[in-house]
Amino acid sequence: MARTQPIHAIELVREIRDQLARETEGMSAEQLVAFYRDAGRASTPPALKSATPRKGKASAPKQHAGKTPGKPG
Numbered sequence: 001m002a003r004t005q006p007i008h009a010i011e012l013v014r015e016i017r018d019q020l021a022r023e024t025e026g027m028s029a030e031q032l033v034a035f036y037r038d039a040g041r042a043s044t045p046p047a048l049k050s051a052t053p054r055k056g057k058a059s060a061p062k063q064h065a066g067k068t069p070g071k072p073g
Helices: 009-024 029-043
Strands: none
Touching: 009 029
């Protein structure tokens, strides 16, 4: 059986945090939003990217047959 290597998650997260802090140092709020938006788009697999982005309100919750909204039972 192969030996496993321990993962030092806390140190890894701190390294990532520190690197991002260096990369984004001095950016305005608008620049930060663009930076993280672009990073999120770059990391999204093509299969999950939608051809038409969703905009507007979320869909209304579905009602169950035979029940009146706002009334018990």
